[in-house]
Amino acid sequence: MRDLIPILKTLKKQKVAPALLAFQIAVTFMVLVNAIYMISERSDLIARPVGANMENTLIVIANLPNEQGDLTIQLENDLTILKSIYGVVNAAPITGLPLEGWGLYMDFKLDPNEEDVAYGGYFGSNENLIDAFGLTLVAGENFLPSDIQTVENDGIFKSSKVIITKALAEKIFPDNWREMLGKSLYYHKEPHEVIGIVDKLQNAWNFWSAVEYTVISAVQEANDTQRYVVQVEPSQMASVIEAIPEKLLTHPYKQIDSIEALSEVKTRSYQEDLATNKLLTVVCIGLTIITIFGILGQAKFNISRRTKQIGTRRALGASKLQVIRYFMLENAIITTIGVFIGILAAIILNNQFVELLSLSPVPANFLFLGAIAIILLGQIAVAYPVSQAAKISPAITTRGA
Amino acid sequence: MYSYYFKLALLSLRKTPLLSLLMVTMIAIGIGATMTTYTVSYMMSKDPIPNKSAQLFQVQLDSMDEIYGDGKDLPYTITYQDTQALLESDIPKYQVALSAIQKKISHENNAHIIPKSLKVRTTTSDFFSMFETPFLYGSGWSKQDGKDAAQVAVLSKETNNWLFDGENSVGKTFRFGADTYQVIGVLNSWEPLPRFYGLPHEAYTKPHDLFIPFNTQIKNEFFTDKLVSSTCWQESADDSFASFLTSECMWVIFWVELPDKQAHDQYQAFIDNHAKEQQSLGRFTNRIYNKLVPLKQYLIDEKVVSDDSKMAVWLAVLFLIVCLLNCMSLMIAKFHAKAGEVGLRRAVGASKQDIIKQFAIELSVVGVVGGLLGLLFAQLGLLAAKQTYSYLHSGLMQMNLQLLIGTVLLALISSLVFGLYPIIRASQMQPSSQLKSL
Numbered sequence: 001m002r003d004l005i006p007i008l009k010t011l012k013k014q015k016v017a018p019a020l021l022a023f024q025i026a027v028t029f030m031v032l033v034n035a036i037y038m039i040s041e042r043s044d045l046i047a048r049p050v051g052a053n054m055e056n057t058l059i060v061i062a063n064l065p066n067e068q069g070d071l072t073i074q075l076e077n078d079l080t081i082l083k084s085i086y087g088v089v090n091a092a093p094i095t096g097l098p099l100e101g102w103g104l105y106m107d108f109k110l111d112p113n114e115e116d117v118a119y120g121g122y123f124g125s126n127e128n129l130i131d132a133f134g135l136t137l138v139a140g141e142n143f144l145p146s147d148i149q150t151v152e153n154d155g156i157f158k159s160s161k162v163i164i165t166k167a168l169a170e171k172i173f174p175d176n177w178r179e180m181l182g183k184s185l186y187y188h189k190e191p192h193e194v195i196g197i198v199d200k201l202q203n204a205w206n207f208w209s210a211v212e213y214t215v216i217s218a219v220q221e222a223n224d225t226q227r228y229v230v231q232v233e234p235s236q237m238a239s240v241i242e243a244i245p246e247k248l249l250t251h252p253y254k255q256i257d258s259i260e261a262l263s264e265v266k267t268r269s270y271q272e273d274l275a276t277n278k279l280l281t282v283v284c285i286g287l288t289i290i291t292i293f294g295i296l297g298q299a300k301f302n303i304s305r306r307t308k309q310i311g312t313r314r315a316l317g318a319s320k321l322q323v324i325r326y327f328m329l330e331n332a333i334i335t336t337i338g339v340f341i342g343i344l345a346a347i348i349l350n351n352q353f354v355e356l357l358s359l360s361p362v363p364a365n366f367l368f369l370g371a372i373a374i375i376l377l378g379q380i381a382v383a384y385p386v387s388q389a390a391k392i393s394p395a396i397t398t399r400g401a
Numbered sequence: 402m403y404s405y406y407f408k409l410a411l412l413s414l415r416k417t418p419l420l421s422l423l424m425v426t427m428i429a430i431g432i433g434a435t436m437t438t439y440t441v442s443y444m445m446s447k448d449p450i451p452n453k454s455a456q457l458f459q460v461q462l463d464s465m466d467e468i469y470g471d472g473k474d475l476p477y478t479i480t481y482q483d484t485q486a487l488l489e490s491d492i493p494k495y496q497v498a499l500s501a502i503q504k505k506i507s508h509e510n511n512a513h514i515i516p517k518s519l520k521v522r523t524t525t526s527d528f529f530s531m532f533e534t535p536f537l538y539g540s541g542w543s544k545q546d547g548k549d550a551a552q553v554a555v556l557s558k559e560t561n562n563w564l565f566d567g568e569n570s571v572g573k574t575f576r577f578g579a580d581t582y583q584v585i586g587v588l589n590s591w592e593p594l595p596r597f598y599g600l601p602h603e604a605y606t607k608p609h610d611l612f613i614p615f616n617t618q619i620k621n622e623f624f625t626d627k628l629v630s631s632t633c634w635q636e637s638a639d640d641s642f643a644s645f646l647t648s649e650c651m652w653v654i655f656w657v658e659l660p661d662k663q664a665h666d667q668y669q670a671f672i673d674n675h676a677k678e679q680q681s682l683g684r685f686t687n688r689i690y691n692k693l694v695p696l697k698q699y700l701i702d703e704k705v706v707s708d709d710s711k712m713a714v715w716l717a718v719l720f721l722i723v724c725l726l727n728c729m730s731l732m733i734a735k736f737h738a739k740a741g742e743v744g745l746r747r748a749v750g751a752s753k754q755d756i757i758k759q760f761a762i763e764l765s766v767v768g769v770v771g772g773l774l775g776l777l778f779a780q781l782g783l784l785a786a787k788q789t790y791s792y793l794h795s796g797l798m799q800m801n802l803q804l805l806i807g808t809v810l811l812a813l814i815s816s817l818v819f820g821l822y823p824i825i826r827a828s829q830m831q832p833s834s835q836l837k838s839l
Contacts, residue, residue: 016822017733024726031719063505066622067579101602102627153645157636188636225503225625253579255505257518268792275789276709279438283716286434287723290427294727297423301734 003326007333018334021298025338025374028291030346033370035280037362042273048212050098050266051165051200053134056089056237057262058230059097060244064222065253071222072150078248079128082228085243087236090131093220094227095124095155096204098262099269103204104156108215109186110172118171120213121203122187124155125229126220130163130198132229138166140181140196147195147218155219157188163196167212185215192217206269225257237261288377295335295381299327303389310389311396320390327386328379335378339371403762410763417735421767424731428771431724432812433778437786438713440779440804444797445605445710448697449593450532453658456494457531458665458693460487460655460672464679465634466686475692476632477601477703478651481619486675488525492668493657495531498615499524499598500653501628506611507576508564516576519560520628522599522609523618529555529586531658532598537561539571539586542614546585550620552577555586555612580621582613594796597696598656600630601703605793619646649684657693669693725819732820736760736827747832756828764820765813772812779808 011018060082064074075093082091096103103123107116127143129135140163147161162185169177177197184191192215203214232240241259248256267274303310310323346367414421448454461475462483469475479487484498500523507516528534529541538561542553554577561570561584570584595604618624622642629652637648659665672691679685694702736743743756783798790798800808 016826017730020726020730020733024723024730027719027723027726031716031723035716065579100627152640154633154636154640156633223626224623225627255516255518257503271792272709276713278789279713280716283434283720286430287720290430290720290723290727293423293427294723294730297727297734298730301730301737305737 003322003329007326007330010330011333017298017301021294022334022338022341024291024294025335025378026341026345028287029339029342029370029374031287032284032374033342033346033362033366035284036370037366039277039280039284042277045206046270046273048202049200050202050262051133051135051198052098052229052262053231054261054263054266056232056234057133058232058237058240058259059262059265060228060230060248060259061257062226062228062248063224063253063255063257064226065251065255066224067253068251071152075150075220075222075226077250078226078228081247081250082230082244085240085247087233087240087243089231089233090128091228091230092125092128092132093222094129094229095122095221097227097229097265098202098204099206099266100204101269105203105210106156106187108168108172110183112186112189112191118168118210118213120168120210120215121205121208122156122215122217123201123203124217124219124221126218129216129229132231133201134231135201136199137163138197138199139178140194142196143218149219151219151221152223153221155217155221157190158217158219159190160192160218161195162192162218163198163216164194165201165212165214166197166199168214169194169197171213187215229262292377292381295331295378296385299331299382299385302330303327303385307392307396310392311394314392315394315397323390323392324386327389328382331378331382332375335375339374343367343371403758406759406762407766409759410766413739413763414766417738420731420735424728424735424767425771425774427724427728427731428768428812428816429774429778431721432772432775432808432815433782435714435717435721435811436775436779436800436804436808437782438710438717440783440800441786441790441793441797442710442714443804444594444799445705446700447594449595449597450696453533454696456658456660457696458657458659459696459699460657461692461694462672462676462685463687463690464649464651464676464685465632468687469632474702475690476630476651477654477694477699478630478632479653479655480649480651481646481653483675483679484653484655487655487672490668490671492659492664492671494660494664495527495658497525497528497531497598497656498653499528499656500615500618501599501609501625502618502623503625503628504578504623505576506560506564509574509576509581514564517563519610521554522612523615523623524612525615528612531656532593534591535589537587537589538569539584541612542585547614547616550614550616552580552582552617553585553614554582555588556584557588557608557610558590559607560610561587577613578623592794592796594794595700595705596794597700597705599654600628601705604700604703604705605797607794659693665693721815725815728816729819729823732764732823733826736823739827740830743827743830744832747830753828756830757824760824760827761817761820764816764824768813768816769809771816772809775812776805776808 064071068074079091079093082088103121105119105121107119110117126148127145130137130142143161149158149160151158164180166177169180173179180194181197182194184193200212201214202211205211244259245256313323346362459477460479461477462479463475464480464483488496488498502521502523503518504521505516506519508514526542526544526547537558541555542551546553561567564575565573570587572583574581574583592607596606596608597604631650631652633650635649638644657668659668673689676685676689676691746756787795787798
């Protein structure tokens with residue numbers, strides 16, 4: 001620590017170059033901490049489970065052409081065909097898809113004359129949906145075939161039995177979510193008896209605060225754009241995907257819009273977040289490299305300017321280690337000042353930052369870990385030039401100017 | 402004089418090749434990153450139709466029975482029955498109702514062309530004049546064809562290439578679902594960015610593959626819920642399409658072109674009047690609140706430019722600042738090493754201004770070279786962005802002339818601004834301090 005005073009004195013004399021480096025470190029620190037935090041936030045969002053079995057769930061979108069007569073009969077036909085395909089565990093129709101970006105939502109009431117208790121997304125289907133998605137029923141029971149109604153449009157307006165997600169039940173009854181069982185949930189002025197609760201099922205919009213508040217009603221819809229959820233036995237995915245068009249395209253008006261794994265729907269839904277994460281990662285790597293260059297350059301410049309001084313110190317008895325320690329400490333001080341400015345700026349600018357870039361404020365532990373990481377980075381970057389400095393021969397003092 | 406300084410600059414840069422290269426690379430990386438992200442953001446927020454964006458308005462009507470959202474916003478769609486009523490007006494220069502469906506399209510007799518399920522824009526005849534679509538062959542359908550729900554279509558250039566090998570297909574027919582439709586026009590390449598007229602979340606995707614009259618969709622009872630944003634707050638009478646049309650479901654996007662203030666006020670009065678009439682019939686029970694949203698306001702309201710892209714620009718600017726700070730340190734180091742030369746030049750009569758000029762020119766060279774290299778990096782960056790943002794329109798990842806020039810200027814100016822201090826510091830050098838040691 002004896003070096004501290006001389007270092008501070010030098011810094012005071014040579015303020016500009018170290019100040020620049022400190023400022024650069026401050027900006028780097030701010031960007032890195034924010035970017036890494038954003039990456040981790042997004043990754044957490046993407047990692048949330050959809051609730052369905054992601055490996056073996058297949059989504060088929062096909063039409064029910066009016067030209068072929070009664071839509072309900074066509075729907076039953078399609079389902080029979082899908083279930084008969086080798087490798088298919090179960091299949092169910094559905095009015096929308098998790099994370100599709102398109103869907104139905106509504107406000108919920110416990111009493112039609114009172115205020116809303118929650119809002120959430122809606123899927124209409126039948127008793128096979130739980131198997132078709134691979135959902136986990138945590139309380140109550142599944143629909144019976146006799147509970148199911150079939151309509152062509154507007155299933156949301158029908159009174160019916162419903163299964164809801166645990167998250168929605170917890171939202172309405174925070175203390176004991178099981179209380180929701182057997183009660184009626186009102187939406188669009190009709191009562192819906194809650195007979196079952198599933199662990200998780202995300203609805204249409206990944207960015208929505210209510211993405212986990214989902215209602216499955218016992219009303220299946222048969223309409224022009226028909227979505228099917230198909231649960232496939234492990235490792236049968238490829239053969240089922242191949243078999244579906246052959247079996248389902250039974251007449252010229254029939255068309256299949258898409259056959260894809262539910263995991264693909266999810267990836268598409270998060271494509272913007274995934275792309276942004278990539279961008280942020282590139283920025284982080286780029287910044288780190290540039291800053292290492294900066295620290296390296298600064299150290300080299302300092303050392304070359306002080307070659308004679310170092311030689312003198314060595315000649316007067318300083319060990320190599322002492323020289324190394326001096327420059328390491330100098331770098332640590334500059335970096336710490338930079339990090340300090342960075343933290344201060346982060347705190348002062350936080351509100352503007354949050355508003356301008358719609359970021360969420362970085363938690364304190366991120367700032368702390370970031371600070372340590374940057375200081376370490378500085379020490380590593382400075383290691384090579386400093387080891388060169390230690391090699392400066394004391395004899396250099398004896399040479400002329 | 403300046404050409405002499407220029408020569409000196411080149412000489413000096415060549416003397417310290419590593420340092421010069423490092424400076425140029427720093428500037429180039431920073432500029433490359435900034436311009437990559439700025440290009441995407443700039444292209445996103447560009448005015449899609451500059452000569453008339455001030456005259457285009459989206460019609461939003463509060464036909465609901467209770468307050469929607471925070472009370473200020475309205476859905477960007479209106480009901481079919483209101484659409485019918487609004488289309489009667491002759492106040493707007495042009496007016497366009499639009500929706501979309503998905504249909505299986507195939508060639509009539511060429512079995513080699515595999516049928517495709519395509520996105521079809523259904524709209525009224527004014528669409529093509531209002532949005533100034535360029536035609537390769539033929540034209541849009543007439544008002545009469547639109548009214549009669551004629552089975553005609555305008556194809557995009559791409560669809561025409563696929564179905565008819567790019568030939569003039571006007572008058573030819575093709576299979577549209579189960580029916581036969583006639584081609585009436587073929588568009589030339591037309592990719593407005595952002596594609597403002599449709600659903601906000603589709604603003605950076607290509608226009609739909611073909612266009613048919615709105616009434617043709619209605620008459621044939623076509624509907625693809627996935628391609629429509631509909632707000633339904635009341636059940637329709639029954640499952641039939643007819644009662645869907647008379648229901649309170651809001652699903653039609655409606656644009657008008659109002660050339661001046663007078664037309665705007667007149668039209669606002671017209672829609673308010675329509676709302677009042679409907680109120681007397683038991684609709685519009687909530688309030689009389691109708692909006693003509695200017696195109697630019699609509700793009701802002703619906704957040705067509707994503708926050709992510711704005712954030713990316715800010716990150717890149719900070720990145721550039723770090724690069725420039727780094728560059729500044731290098732300059733200080735460089736000019737410090739040249740102290741002897743400065744001292745000598747000052748001693749033999751050069752003024753401070755001369756030194757400043759000489760170094761400024763040297764920095765300009767570094768800046769311009771950095772800018773040009775940065776331009777190259779930015780193009781590489783945009784290429785990478787095209788891969789990463791494959792779901793966005795590739796037109797967003799292209800620089801126009803302004804951006805190209807802007808890139809080099811930004812590099813030049815920022816390197817001079819950040820070089821100002823090192824240059825002035827170098828010019829303050831006392832000749833005597835350097836001459837002593839000689």
